Amino acid sequence: RLARQAGHNVVQPVASLCSLCSPDSDCRKLMGLSLRNVILTLYQDKKPVYSELGEMLFTHFGISGPLTLSASSYIKNMKGHIWTAEIDLKPALDEEQLYKRITNDFAILSAKSVQGALAKLLPNSMQPVMVERWGIDPATRANQVTREQKRRLVDLIKHWQVPISRRGDLEHAVITAGGVNVREVNPKTMQSKLCPGLYFAGEVLDVDAYTGGYNLQIAWSTAQAAAAHFEEV
Ligand SMILES: Cc1cc2nc3c(=O)[nH]c(=O)nc-3n(C[C@H](O)[C@H](O)[C@H](O)COP(=O)(O)OP(=O)(O)OC[C@H]3O[C@@H](n4cnc5c(N)ncnc54)[C@H](O)[C@@H]3O)c2cc1C
Incomplete structure (x- = not known):
């Protein structure tokens, strides 16, 4: 003044280095889940504008944590574009390696339900959310999962998408x-x-x-x- x-x-003045809000109800389901060694890529429409390996956090309103704070500073025109955060949950494995890893896990845990078979791959709170997003019947046993279903799972793990609707509050930036x-x-x-x-x-x-x-x-x-x-x- x-x-x-x-x-x-x-x-x-607008918030920068801030959390990001998402309308995606999966964020709320994953609230409190902190992920390490993931890659967060921020897309402006279909163009990647930020990509980094590190830590992030799901919250009741969207996403936060170091990677999210950094990504937020690349958002210049929030309303003029579609913003999406994409998380690679297994950056150390390429898609083929991940497919083999899943095939291997599912062979070892063949009698388990699909959710149980994800135990070695994903944090506990993410397993039911992944099964829901995957669209597979939770009663399916690991040894019943088809090749196409495994490919779809690879895609979800490498490209977990979180639509971004707005920046977090200025007071918390x-x-x-x-x-x-x-x-x-x-x-x-x-x-x-x-x-x-x-x-x-x-x-x-x-x-x-x-x-x-x-x-x-x-x-x-x-x-x-x-x-x-x-x-x-
Ligand atoms: C949680 C958090 C973590 C951060 N971590 C880092 C970090 O790791 N590295 C980094 O580089 N930056 C970090 N920052 C940012 C950094 O703290 C700020 O950029 C920096 O403190 C700005 O300094 P400043 O003196 O300009 O403003 P401020 O530190 O905001 O100081 C302004 C001061 O003015 C006072 N004031 C306001 N209005 C009036 C008034 N009317 N009359 C009298 N006094 C008034 C306020 O009370 C305040 O004490 C962090 C910020 C936050 C909130």
């Missing part, structure tokens, strides 16, 4: 994107070009970065530049 009063243009237009601020002194004696540092500026300490660095560096200039004048 102060910046606007001084004549500055303020780029509308790690940072905001948007703020005072940096063209109106002297980058050496952080002094306003429009209102002498007015300085900006940190989050209030339209500067944001990915995870990794860069946002704290922005706050410290801009504050240091401003403080150094106070001493000079």
Whole structure:
């Protein structure tokens, strides 16, 4: 508000490095499930804009965790595109290797139901959700699963899709994107070009970065530049 009063243009602040909301009811069913060593790929329409190996979390409203926070900063125009997070649950195996692994598991656990046969492959809470998504009768025994059904399972494990409807709340975001237009601020002194004696540092500026300490660095560096200039004048 102060910046606007001084004549500055303020780029509308939006949540960045935030959780992502999904209308998919499977997220709620998987709430609290934290996955390690998965690849999360974020698609803008059909184009991948982010892909990284790491950790993520299912929540009652969608997805969160380090990979999700990073992915969120690649969303520039939420409403203008279809956004989908795709999770590769077994990135260490390619599709052929995974098919063989499933065939092997199902041979060893041949008398078990399909859900029981997923025990070595997926976390407990994900097994019933996977069976539902798979569309297979839960009473099917592992040794009754057809080749096509195994291919479909491979596809689901390698491409678990979560449609994204919106960013998480601004209050819970790690940072905001948007703020005072940096063209109106002297980058050496952080002094306003429009209102002498007015300085900006940190989050209030339209500067944001990915995870990794860069946002704290922005706050410290801009504050240091401003403080150094106070001493000079
Ligand atoms: C949970 C969490 C984890 C984070 N982890 C990381 C990380 O690992 N690495 C990283 O680089 N960044 C991280 N960040 C982001 C980083 O903390 C911020 O980018 C940074 O703190 C911004 O510093 P700032 O001084 O600009 O703003 P802030 O730290 O928000 O400081 C603003 C201060 O101004 C005060 N204030 C607000 N309004 C008024 C007013 N009207 N009058 C007086 N005082 C007022 C506020 O109370 C606050 O103390 C994290 C943020 C969160 C929320």
